[in-house]
Amino acid sequence: MAEHFEGSFTQQEPIPDDAIAAALEVLKSGRLHRYNTAPGELGETALLEQEFAAMVGAQYALAVASGGYALACALRAVGVAPGDAVLTNAFTLAPVPGAIASVGARPIFVEVTRDLTLDLEDLLAKAGTARVLMLSHMRGHLCDMDRLMELCGGAGITVIEDCAHTMGAAWNGTPSGRHGHVGCFSTQTYKHINSGEGGLLISDDPEIMARATLLSGSYMLYERHAAAPPPEYFEQPRWDTPNVSGRMDNLRAAILRPQLANLPRQVAAWNERYRAVEKGLRGTPGLTVIERPDAESIVGSSIQVLLEDWPGEKVEEVVARCGQRGVELKWFGAPEPVAFTSKYDQWHYAKPNALPNSDAILAGVLDMRLPLTFSVPDCHLIARIIREEVSRVFQSPGFVQP
Ligand SMILES: *Cc1c(COP(=O)(O)O)cnc(C)c1O
Secondary structure (H helix, E strand, O other), X not given: OOOOOOOOOOOOOOOXXXXXXXXXXXXXXXXXXXXXXXXXXXXXXXXXXXXXXXXXXXOEEEEEOOHHHHHHHHHHHOOOOOOOEEEEEOOOOOHHHHHHHHOOOXXXXXXXXXXXXXXXXXXXXXXXXXXXXXXXXXXXXXXXXXXXXXXXXXXXOEEEEEOOOOOOXXXXXXXXXXXXXXXXXXXXXXXXXXXXXXXXXXXXXXXXXXXXXXXXXOOOOHHHOOOOOOHHHHOOHHXXXXXXXXXXXXXXXXXXXXXXXXXXXXHHHHHHHHHHXXXXXOOOOOOEXXXXXXXXXXXXXXXXXXXXXOOHHHHHHHHXXXXXXXXXXXXXXXXXXXXXXXXXXXXXXXXOOOOHHHHHHHOOEEEEEOOOOOOXXXXXXXXXXXXXXXXXXXXXXXXXXX
């Protein structure tokens, strides 16, 4: 009898008891709006910002309504205007080009490498076309951040990091989100801390952060923040920054603060699961494991592998066979967008430029979530199932070896 996996790939852990208790306190107070504070009180949202800034070592932090909102807010705050070009990854998810489109700007897609990071050669070739790079650390893969910042510094490019998948990760010891001018995070259910929806934005630049704070809908109450720039930085921008309402509320912040304190333990749990799957898949015929550089401290909340140069129908066969055994794989080579998964050439509104290397690589990318509701033995079982099915299809007589 073939083994079958019974777990759910979309089931996250419950909200911890201390977070539920904190949420109940906010509900009992009735003061859910972040600026609805008692005299002298720092609300949950202000405290979350303060704690997040301290955790990543940023001067300033701002909590907002979603990760996508944080990205769009960052673009406006660094001065992106309608019609401007913004460089970004070909391999990312829909909210990234969506944030660029939401401010009337145009994404210019940069190729992905076999390591699933931004192709720095292609970035260099396109550096003259835009003043801003929105760098998406898609599925937690960090490119060589030292080299990237050197290259962008030389080309006068402002870097906004999309850290939706890298909260808790680092490159050469520097937390993800701290290399670029602005770092954006998501606290949506499928990310690393869970408030249903939510986002965070960090920077050391007081002018950018004053504009971001006003944009987020602070009215003239920015002095109630505890991780915002001093009031003098708001003097000028308060006259000419629109209020694009997108605040976080105290209920979500209350749920997030205990989870943030527990993040290092969660990261360790994710990585134990990631390494278990990685080990189980290594050496599978026809399958390439993505090697993670020593400089990268990962958060293994998902794992990707390559079926390089496989015919599309054979990749589909693997996905279907694994699916029948309870293992849910996403394929970035599918001809149509499915559920959360879509690809740059399917974002027609963005008039995507052609990217032949990315097409070839993405045609072989399989992607799998690793929620913490899975045990380590679950991860061993999942790896055995994928290994068996990939081997079976790869070694079947009908397979024309690449
Ligand atoms: C989820 C996600 C976002 C946006 O986050 P939301 O909080 O859902 O708006 C941005 N970038 C990537 C890569 C994501 O996966």
